[in-house]
Amino acid sequence: MRAAFALGLLLGTAQPSPAGDAVLTNGIRLTGKPVPIQALTTRLQRQKSGATITYSILMVDNGLARYFVANNLVADIDHSVELSSLETFKLKQSISGRKRMFGSIGSYAGVTPFDEYGRRRIALRTAKGRENVIQGVTRIHPRHLTVTGLSHTWEHGMATTSIPPQILDRMIRKVTDHSNSDNRRAIARFYLQAEMYRQASMELKSIKRDFPELAARMDEMGTNLRQLQAGQLLAELNRRRDAGQHKLATAAVRSFPVEGMSAVVLRQVRELDSSGRKQREELAKARMLLGDLQAQLTNEKDKSSAAMFRSIVNRELDLESLGRLDAFSKLSGDDTLSPKQKLALAYSGWVTGSAQAVTEFATAARLWDARFLALEYLRADTIRQRDDLFGQLDELEGIGPDTVGRLIPLLPPPVETPGVEPGVAFEVEVAAGQTKPKRTVDEEPEQATYRYSVLLPPEYSPNHNYPLIVALHPPERTPTDELQWWGGTREKPGQSQRHGAIVIAPSYADKSLTHYDYDTRSHTIVLAAINDARKRFQIDSDRIFLSGHGMGGTAAFDIGMSHPEMFAGVMPICGFCEVFAKWYWRNAKSVPWYVVGGEFDRDATEQNANVLNRMLTNNCDLIYAEYIGRGYESYYAEIHKLFDWMGRQRRAALPKKFEAQILREADDRFYWVECRGLPKKVLLAAANARAGSGRVRPMSLEIKINDGLPGRTTIYVRSGAEQNVLWLSPELVDFDKRISVRLNGRAVRINGQSKSSDFLRPSVRTMLEDLRKRGDRQRVYQVRLPL
Structure with a gap:
């Protein structure tokens, strides 16, 4: 700007x-x-x-x-920002006999496009039926338009980018003199300031044609404008490449307009082109070397193993996974290493990462055995199968928690989803919640099934870590509609496709619902959809964002505050933060929030003010955007800011000290602590909270890890639940130290022994079970400790 x-x-x-x-x-x-x-x-x-x-x-x-x-x-x-003298245009509108506007504004029943005079008609849904409102644009600013009610007292703004360029241009032409060079330059300035560079370029060429005396100045401006366009395009190319969209970036670099570009821009284009070409050459070379080295092996067993490894690597290898072969590529020309040792570097690096590559082929083969057994464990349907697979894994020499911890981030998604096309919405069925008792010991409990819709970005690769947006629809829209708000379609890609994000839209509510009912079944469905998506697609669990419109925004408030450990950020749009939010807002202080609403959206401003004010005055990481004079809308104009904000967020590190307020049995896990069996008085308080009357006193969960003593760590737990379970990882405790736990002030026996402190041994079985259930690759717990 x-x-x-x-x-x-x-x-x-x-x-x-x-x-x-x-x-x-x-x-x-x-x-x-x-x-x-x-x-x-x-x-x-x-x-x-x-x-x-x-x-x-x-x-x-x-x-x-x-x-x-x-x-x-x-x-x-x-204070150095130069923005207050931006070019604006004023439109005259006839205003007379206006009706008084409503105190709140609901959804629109219909909207006509603006005409060349800046007028349109809106049909509002009101308690008395449809009400037609005539509006007129009175001011056009590079960032927004001022829209005034001509039939009703109502004024608000609209983002300039929300108006089709051809309609915007017709409005501007109506209030400017085409034969006046100052007016024409004002139009060019406006388009520049609005960053509508294509329109600015067309206007500069038109001015040059109509006013020859300004040709030299317009040529200079055209050259400078091309640099701005080039910078914008380069930023987009880098964004696409970072999102794993290498084919698109390569095609765009090859067709980059170089005429009239500065040396700096041309150098950046060449660097992008050279970097992409070098990566593609390295990929082709790696494929060739793996085949050549395999042919040089003399041992038939090694040949057979290498052939199997190579087949899988060739199938999975792409530009996103090429880095796993860095050690192999750098040492492939080292004559002191045998072909077998070089292949060991390649295949061990493939499964545990280049930094962990080894030259012992037998070790590399065991790592592949561990990879295969871990994947099969995650895919197994029965407890008996998992017992057998873990038994085989446990017998492998040198495969412990540390090694499995390095394998997990590089495993392919354990659940295959054939026939998926990026850019095309599709539906997935997921199991969530036990509905029937088991008939046999080995049988898995029968699960209720729910659905969620998915939209993958272009060039989706299982080797690239993608952010996830969980989008909850309002009652007037479907999950597919919500997907398209974020990502568009294959024919008309939207912002999630541009930024390389996966979007899922769970069918979290009954079709008959018009308002969020605070039923924890919605929580179960949303969390199950997230966990299932993490098993199917390569999702970065440190970048999961929850959002929703209307009823979905209310659900986002409720679910985000009930499960803060799941999200890098929460984005409710036109939602209500009420009922449990009055107490639960304290739980979500570690989660960034971006709340969007309209000044006249029903009674949301007044209803939400108490909770949002508490969050702001208690220094929560919260941005609250309130659109002036607007009501219940989708606010697509905010989407670029939302993606900018998401790009700066990551899930918070596991806290070693926290407090949580709990009112519902379904809200049984906060970070690394599970609480089951809440006191009856808490369940009664939950009923009072929903009814909006009676005493409400949540159960308080207080956790603290004290690792200040040499060789010892003490975990303090204060909880009123019948059963508490701790999930521990090296991020929280040092397993080389003795660990003791005090529950409600009393020492707890560790590992079922009489000792009040002991060493806890990380468990591969615990790691795999945690991953199988939650699908979270970025945060795998190694010890489960029931208290």
Whole structure:
């Protein structure tokens, strides 16, 4: 935007004047007018008492929306931003006899496109039926349009990018003089500032044709504009490459417009092209070397093993997995190594990573045996099968928890999903929740089945780690509609495909529901869908984001606060944070939130203010975007900001100290602690919370790890549950130290012994069971400790 503004200055009259962007600690910039405030609403502000007035919230108003953040999230207020003199156009509208607008605005029953005069008709759903409202655009700004009610008292903004370019252009032409060079340059400045570079380029060429005396200046501007376009395209190419979309990036580099480009841009293009070509050459060379070296083996058993390994590697090898062969590629020309040793480097590096590659072929073969047995374990349907497979794995020499921990991140997804096409929505059926008792000891419990829809990004590869967006639909839309909001279709790709994210949309609610009912069955379905997707696709569990619209936004609030350990961020859009959120917001302080709503969306502003205000004043990582004068909408204009925000988030590290409030039996796991069998008074409190009356006092879970004593770690647990289970990993405790546990102030026996402290031994079986159930490759627990 700054570059476009500077370029716009060369076109004429615009003069820079400072604004005040808020720069957050995570790098996000909130553009607009920053104002410190005490509370989200005047009602909450009046409730504040005390002699000291504190302004713990920062509001940034850009005319379209107000953004609220906690002051501790603000790293800087940048007063050097030159934005207040952006080019604008005013449209005259006839306003008379307007009706009073409603106190809240629900969904639209119908909307006509804007005409060339900037007018449209909206049909609103109201308690009295449909109400037709006529609106007119009164101001066009590079970032937003001001829309005013002509038949009703109503004013709000709309993102400029939400208007089709041809309609926007017709509106601008109606209020400018085509024969006036200053007007035409104003149009070019506008398009530059709006970063609509294609339209800006067309206008510059048109000005040059119509006003020959300005030709030299327009040529200079055209050259500078091409540099801006090139920078935009290069950023997109790097984004696509980072998302694993190498074919698309390669094709785009080959067709990159080089005419008139600066030396800096041309160098970057050459570097991209050279890097891609080098990777493709290395991949082809690796395939050839594996075949050549295999042919040089003399032992028939080694030949047979190498042939099997090579067959699998050839099938799985792509640009995303090429790095596993780095050690092999670097040492393939070392004459001191035999063909067998070089192949050991390749095949051991393939299953445990290049940094762990070894030159002993027998060791590499055992690693492949372990890989095969681990995959079969994860795929096994019965306990008896898993017992047998683990027995074989346990007998392998040198295969312990550390080795299995290195194998797990590089395993292919254990559940195959044939016939999947990137860019095309498809449905998956998943089991979630026991419904019938087992008939035999070996039989797995019969499960209820639920469905979720999936959209994969272009060039999906099981060797690339993808972020996951869990999208919960509102009652008026289907799961497929929700997928398309995020990702579009194959013919018209949307933002999730561009950014390389997988999107799933669980069928989490009965079709008859019009409001979220806080039934934990929705939690079960959503969590089961996530766990199943992690077993089918290569999902980075440190980048799972929960979102939803309307009823789905309310569910996102509830599920995100009930299971904070699952998510890198939560994005409710037009949802309500009520009922359990009044107590559960404390559970989610470690999770980043991006909440989007409309100022007149039903009574959501008032309903949500208490919880959101508590979160902001308690320094939660929260951005709250409130669209001015808007109601119940999907707010697609916010999607670019949402992806920018997601790109900066990762799931928080496991906390060694935390507190959680629990009201429902289904909310039985927080981070690495399970609590089962809640006190009856807590279950009664949950019923009171849902009813909105009576005393509500959640069960408090308090956890602390103290590892300050030499050679000893103590875990303190305070819980009212009947049974508590700890899931431990090296991220939490040092297994070389003695570990003791104190539950509600009393020492707990470790490993069923009389000792109050002991060494805990990491277990491969525990690791595989945890992975089989949850599918979380990035966080695998090694010890399960019931208390």
